[in-house]
Amino acid sequence: MNDDIRTVQSFLQSVHPYDTLPQDELARVAGSFGRRHLATGAEIYAYGEPLSGLFLVETGGIEILDRNGALVSLLGPRNSFGERGLMRGGLAVTSARTTEDSELLMLPEAEFRHLVATYPAFERYFNRSRGAEARAVDLTTRKVSELMARKPVTCAPGTPVAEAARVMRDAHVSSLGVIDGAGKLLGVLTTRDLTNRVLAEGRNPSVAVSEVMTGDPVSLPPNAIGSDILHLMLERKIGHMPITENGRLVGMVTQTDLTRFQALSSAALIRDIAGARTVAEMAAVTRRIPQLLLQLVGGHHAHEVTTRLITDIADAVTRRLLALAEAEIGPAPVPYLWLACGSQGRQEQTGVSDQDNCLMLDNSTTADDMAYFIHLAKIVSDGLNECGYVYCPGDMMATNPRWCQPVRVWRDYFRGWIATPSPEAQMLASVMFDLRPIGGSAGLFSEMQAETLEAASKNSIFVAHMIANSLKHTPPLGMIRGFATIRSGEHRNHIDMKHSGVVPVTDLARVYALQGRLTPVNTRARLLAAAEAGIVSPAGGRDLLEAYDLIADTRLEHQAGQVRVGAAPDNYLAPPDLSDFERSHLRDAFVVVRTMQSALGHGKGALS
The missing domain is CATH 3.10.580.10 (CBS-domain)
Incomplete structure (x- = not known):
């Protein structure tokens, strides 16, 4: 094997879906790539031209243009392009040219078709992802990098x-x-x-x-x-x-x-919230969230993008309410930090969200200062409720004096939960390990977060209790290739896609983050970080991530379907509403989650 092929093989190992190939096959495929060096402004292909293969950016930058010359996307290293044309008769459906000196790898058409026909990961990736070429114009979904x-x-x-x-x-x-x-x-x-x-x-x-x-x-x-x-x-x-x-x-x-990117309407909602002068004006904006959900899901955006954009709106509402509260009652007497937990903390809000929040106050806070923060919490919490983020049924809100305390008290809370992991302590720790700063002095939390993760991960008894707590929510698997649905009540014969669907994965990810002292709060980010840190095996991490993606996507598609017919979105899915294919794949995803739970419960942490 010559040095150039070795270089290409090493590069491909960092690019999906090539990273799924066996090493001998990866080496063979690496040898089939051609290489092209192009200067800035060079045309790679024009709309309607025959394509000789699939392009992969090694270095440099590429812009993709539609048939009218409008910018569709900007691509960088590890991005592929040209597959839409290859999958649709071999003629380019866009134009492509370099935006800087670029090094491109080109996979011949015959080899591309062989990989798509032979390896499911390639078929899934190239059949599904290039919605991305059409969607990449959306600024909101682009990586800052x-x-x-x-x-x-x-x-x-x-x-x-x-x-x-x-x-x-x-x-x-x-x-x-x-x-x-x-x-x-x-x-x-x-x-x-x-x-x-x-x-x-x-x-x-x-x-x-x-x-x-x-x-x-x-x-x-x-x-x-x-x-x-x-x-x-x-x-x-x-x-x-x-x-x-x-x-x-x-x-x-x-x-x-x-300016070359077209932002989704979430940006317009953020703009309107930032300029709102009253809670009523903000509530009028948040009433448009279900339509945004429908738009995002209809655009086939990844679930983590959809929930992130929806959560951004809740963050903006919270910060605007804090600003309005300070304008009404004056500036805070000491530094404070408003934090969210639950789905807002994890940046995973959907069309159904209550509020989960707390206040951390500077240790210089006096008894007289507390009256100010009680008032502040009430203004913000009431405003959130009016904007559709209903009061937490479990009273996990800053209006509860227990969750409006100086940092020293919060430190004592976490130390107590770790030292004495009672059932209540496990529940509270699970909630509070998902905290994320929203507004105020973020430094009040960052140091304590690092201390808490270190202390918690070192306490084997606490970790064991957290593991046991994470296994309480189980996937809805029936005995014979079916689902265990709700047996009675309003949602009889339905699956709870929150508590039986995404929550089991959220709980697993939280334990992995605890074991590895990982700071991400978002479930998908935790799973990726856990795999990178070796907390879960590569195979187990990949399987769980794909299972979570399918479960979360199915949940959002269900909610979007309800919005489409004018119903309020919820988390209760009737299996007959799915096709046989969808039911089979959803059940397979639940099996993966159950298997990962079993592995964690037996101290293995991941699939072998």
Whole structure:
């Protein structure tokens, strides 16, 4: 095997679905790829032309255009393109050209068809995913790592503003990242800053950038999605979003970068919420969420994208309510943090959501201060209820004095639950391990989260109790190739797709996160992190992830179907409403979950 084939094989091991191939087959396939180096602006193929094979981006960038020349998607390394045409008669259904110097790998058409016909993973991936080429125009679903400028233009804090302006002019950018010698982001300097803080104020052009920049700016990590950028820009009224990793600047996204993308209506809802002056105005916005759910599911978006966008709306409502509350009762006497747990905490809200939240207060909080936070909690909780996020039946809300406490009390809570894992402690720990900051001083939680995960993972008795607690919700499997449905009541002969469907996987993922001291809260992110950390085996992690995707997708499709006919969405699915094919695959997914539960219960943690 020559070095080039080895290089291609190594690259393919990081690309799905090639990573599912046996090693000998992967080596054979790697040898069948051709390589093309193309300069910026080169046409790869035009609409209607015969395609010679499937393209895979190794380095560089590609833009996909429709037959009218409108941008459909921007692609980067590890992205494939051309399969839609190959699957539809061999003629290109889009045009493709490079946006920068690019290295492309090309799989011959015959080899592509062989893989699709031979390996189910290829058939599933290439038959399903290129909704993605048509959908990638949606900013909200794009990874930030694909949107950002990979080499941000920067300067040091001591740079004179005149020199910084020349750098911006020569680089054709509207902002600079201000960094220290280690690459840590200190601030952002924009053309607006030069206008408002230098020219308008008549300041000397030799003044240092550090005196006029926006210091300590809000930033996002590369694994965020486009909706995070859009929502923050709308809420904060900013036009530049730095992308940081471990504090270091790795990219910059601007409003100009986003103009080529068409945002989904979730962005419009966020905009309307950010500008709402009353709770009634916000409630009018949240009443449009079921239609958004229908739109997202109808567009075949992945369940984790749909639930993330819906949760973003709840986050925006919460933050707007906090701002309205402070405008009504004055600023907080001490720092505080509003957190969500439950489905909002995990960013997994669907068309049916109650509220689960709490308040962490600075340790300097006095007894007199508590009256303020009791009032704040009531305003926000009542507002959430009016907006459709109904009061939690279990009273897991900041209006409950138990869940509105200084950080030191919260530390005592977690220490007590870990030291004495009673049934109530297990339940509360399960809820509170899904906490996510929404508004306020996030630093009140981050240090305690790390401490709690470490302490909990080291306590084998607590972990054992958490494992036992995670096995209480079981998939609805009948004895003979059927489902165990609800036996009586309003939902007789239905499956509870929440408590018997997604919750068993959510519980497993939470235990894996505990065992591995993993900080993600989202269920799918926890499963991916657990597989990467070796908490579950590669085969077990992959099977559970695919099972969870099918279960979660089925739940959302059921809810969208109810919205479509004018009914309120719920979690109760009648098996006869599914086709034989769908019932078979759903049952197989439940079998995987049951098997993973059994493995965890026997101390194996994963399928072999």
